[in-house]
Amino acid sequence: MIGLCLGLLFPLVGCSGTAVQQAFSADPQASQWTSTQQLPADYPASLNYPNANLQGVLKTKADASQEPNWQGQVQQTRWGTPDNSQDVQKFYRQLFQQQGWQLTGQKLSQQQLIFLAERQGLKVRVTIPAAATLVPAQPNPESSTTRVPLLVFFIDYVSDPNSKPDPSTPSSTPSPQSQGSQGELTGTPETESADLQTYVQDLRQLGLLTTAGESTASTPSRVLSNPNQPVTRGTFARWLVETNNRLYRDRTAYQIRLAASSQQPTFQDVPKTHPDFAYIQGLAEAGFIPSPLSGDPNQKSFKPDQPLTRETLLLWKVPIDLRRILPSATADKVKEVWGFKDAQKISPTAMAAIFADHKNGDLANLRRLLGSALLLQPQKPVTQAEAAACLWFVGVAGEGYSAKDVLQAEQQTQGSS
Structure with a gap:
């Protein structure tokens, strides 16, 4: 995962701008990560972890060496949560089981667990590290000596342009409101x-x-x-x-x-x-x-x-x-x-x-x-x-x-x- 190791060492939330720059200085794509609270328009909202904050977004080209079946542009999102790794892992395992996803793979190592899932042409990869890292506490991260644990995880996805859109993903046309007769949820x-x-x-x-x-x-x-x-x-x-x-x-x-x-x-x-x-x-x-x-x-x-x-x-x-x-x-x-x-x-x-x-x-x-x-x-x-x-x-x-x-x-x- 691009920027994963560096992201685990120096997550954006609770860090000063200098710390963020230092954390990603060794990553050739670090400058491409956007520190924003705005999710991409096509982000599948059903994947939201309830106690996490968005830290950054990045769009890259699919890497066949990582995921051979992924093609086109990959949208990456980075999140931070005070919860432990086991809780996050359990949440996504249950989510994929209960919401109609096909769990196509799991990659487990001492450092992280990766879930691979598909639904209606949407391919998703959720990368969850085994442990959190300590970051400066708010509200004054630059001067604070107090450190708090933060788990930084990634949700990456790519869509098949020839498939039907995922029902949890916003769509401009037709609007969900106009499909009420077919039982679709409003947006x-x-x-x-x-x-x-x-x-x-x-x-x-x-x-x-x-x-x-x-x-x-x-x-x-x-x-x-x-x-x-x-x-x-x-x-x-x-x-x-x-x-x-x-x-x-x-x-x-x-x-x-x-x-x-x-x-x-x-x-x-x-x-x-x-x-x-x-x-x-x-x-x-x-x-x-x-x-x-x-x-x-x-x-x-x-x-x-x-x-x-x-x-x-x-x-x-x-x-x-x-x-x-x-x-x-x-x-x-x-x-x-x-x-x-x-x-x-x-x-x-x-x-x-x-x-x-x-x-x-x-x-x-x-x-x-x-x-x-x-x-x-x-x-x-x-x-x-x-x-x-x-x-x-x-x-x-x-x-x-x-x-x-x-x-x-x-x-x-x-x-x-």
Whole structure:
């Protein structure tokens, strides 16, 4: 990788201009790297690592000695993250597995791991070093004696001009907005984050994630109207029940029963006339959410119109995934398995759910909600798109169902009929 070794020694972020010049003085192409916050127009946004900053871009001619199957102009991007190499490696391995990429190769050495992947004519190379390097701390890097670790990695790509564009790559014509009838995602700022698009699309194709007044019987658009807006507690309760019952449609023993209008309301702010009464009351009757029925006398109000927080999402969702009472947990246990620096901020009632979620490995809700992160921010509101990501899979690894599983099974059944 051009400039890799030098880039690892002296990453741009947190360095003075002099340090940058010295770091790349031995690289014949060092001056061609552009220190910019502007990504190329054709950059595949779905490849973004959530906790990385862009450090530079460079366009070069494909080198057959490095990648024999690459031709034309190669766009290189350089990134920096405070996360460790293992977290970054895990993120991209999971991304390539879950988002329809073909993993064409892996090159492992003591110094680095290289992923090679393809999708719809787009060839990608992600180079991740084995270790970070120490760089001057901000805000005064020139005078600072404090050093902090920074992992510098590279994302390079080349497109086949004869292939169809990658759906995650911006395109000027035709615009994604104009293809709405074909189910393409919009390219406006209201579009959900690229790494969440697949989850939303799969669930919407199953008729889920409906909004008020929208019928599940119709074929909905594959986009959410407000994907980046917080989801309310009432809406998520409905989505949670509807998604569980849709994914487990053929396994009635795993479905959550809706409450009848004749049942006495558990929460004083969710009367029988509330549009989500059947779902909220059903969750309470089944014991999946805290309520006076489950021995929580202080939970007299549900607050359906308030934003759903991250810890509450886990508090409700994990018991449905595991279908059992959760073992107790402490902040130290959560910090041990997840590494969250703010584990002490988690409410005691949500601690067990967040700890138990880790047992689901790569299918844990927090993997889809946060990606790679060392902060949970338990009280932060959950967006509609983030809620969709968590609902995309229900159950435990090896036994649960994802929206993708159900879609593929139903498509195969329709194709054989």
